[in-house]
Amino acid sequence: MTLWLTAMLVWVAAGARVGRVLVKPATTARVAIVVAVAAVAVAATVAVPEIALAIDNLHPRGLHSGLLSDGVLTSAWILFAIATSVVASAAWPVVSRRNLRQIAFVIYGIGLVAVAANLFWSTTFGGIVVALGCVFIVITGVRNLDWTTLGRGIAIYTAGTALVAVLAILEIRPAIADAPVTKPGEPDWGWPAWEVAGLLIAFGAVWIVVELWVRARMLLRQIKLLHRIMIGRFPEVVAHEQAGTATQLKASDQVAQIMDALYLQSGGGVELVAAGPPPPSVAVRADRVAQWARNPLGDVVVDARWIAPPEGISPRGWVQAIARAYDASTPVPVRN
Structure with a gap:
């Protein structure tokens, strides 16, 4: 039930960001935020067991091992990291409004390659991309913290992104060591943490509007x-x-x-x-x-x-x- 509620709340935040783009000029950064929050909403939706099972049933060979849903889930987080990296790039002094669009095209191109590699090669590689992208976002977010409405929104968004980075690292370490993420019979403790991360990101994205x-x-x-x-x-x-x-x-x-x-x-x-x-x-x-x-x-x-x-x-x-x-x-x- 909490997974469904989390997905609904993140989708509400994504809708709020879409509304903001509709009433204000659709800049590269604003569109990237919409893409990022929508990607988190997709990830929160795929995390629902019923949705994950429905996605796995689409596999042409009828394999229900979770590989397809895991690939979609990781791809959504890759898209979040890539889109937010576009926003983070705009905060660096070396990036101007004039060349931000060109930089965004390059980052999105890298993201598409990463998504393709994640779906058709290895979700571990996708997890590495997520972790690296989130580390870049966290560094940028910490550099721009201040006690303003925007600064508080950045702080919440950065906290959620930092949690995503930690969770991604914790998940790829066993995969690199060729060990299961959780032992048989043990609960998957990571899902509540992923939910918290998604809610922090969604709340940070709409913090300015709410405050x-x-x-x-x-x-x-x-x-x-x-x-x-x-x-x-x-x-x-x-x-x-x-x-x-x-x-x-x-x-x-x-x-x-x-x-x-x-x-x-x-x-x-x-x-x-x-x-x-x-x-x-x-x-x-x-x-x-x-x-x-x-x-x-x-x-x-x-x-x-x-x-x-x-x-x-x-x-x-x-x-x-x-x-x-x-x-x-x-x-x-x-x-x-």
């Missing part, structure tokens, strides 16, 4: 009250034809609408002597703007200098800070 969606949903929830109050005062900042957009675009639109409404409420760029210069503390500044947004006719005075995002803070982060201060000063209704 951006989650962050957009959190932002919409944080600024909901402030947004409702400000567009209630200045409905002209809302372009009604923007309704129904994607979550990320909707969050960006609402941030822009809040900033526009705050700017209009401040007098449209007028600087007031009574407001004074804004303090360096972001928290103090956000708290004052939130008080003024709540009661623009009160004692708190704010001008355009206070509305502008502080240095080093994005408009999204600045609106979040104001929304948090606004929510903190909102009295909680008492229920009888």
Whole structure:
């Protein structure tokens, strides 16, 4: 059951990558990621015993020893390693966008030869290709790690690839030594590890999409009250034809609408002597703007200098800070 679930989840990730290519320019790297995740999905599907048996039944001699399904399985992992190697090549400084396509053709050509050798000669050779390709991918991934949305996705993807490399090495060592991978009667411990590797790769491939969606949903929830109050005062900042957009675009639109409404409420760029210069503390500044947004006719005075995002803070982060201060000063209704 877990094998079927793993295959389904990886196919969902592959579909998400296909959708991303359809809405954005189909670059060499984006297409390679689609091929890589689809190859992992094929591998996860072939790993299901019922599917493997159906593939073995296609053998013209009726041999059900698993050789045909093993060849298809290893070929899928070869395709994953080859396609991801194309993406990894793009990260090296010596590779430019101009020659990446030519390099990709060469890598794919090597991959096709490796797949043919794996199917018609030796799956051990295919395992060696998988291990070597994954080692190259892991080295490239480690060189490009950082604490960003993309960096976190690369880290997860690289972790899955590293696990594939370890598993491939562990499987080809007994084959080279002419020994069985598992002794008779022993469970094949490797399959759960292959499932984990496939899920890590799939999750890493869609991490950017998932994280951006989650962050957009959190932002919409944080600024909901402030947004409702400000567009209630200045409905002209809302372009009604923007309704129904994607979550990320909707969050960006609402941030822009809040900033526009705050700017209009401040007098449209007028600087007031009574407001004074804004303090360096972001928290103090956000708290004052939130008080003024709540009661623009009160004692708190704010001008355009206070509305502008502080240095080093994005408009999204600045609106979040104001929304948090606004929510903190909102009295909680008492229920009888």
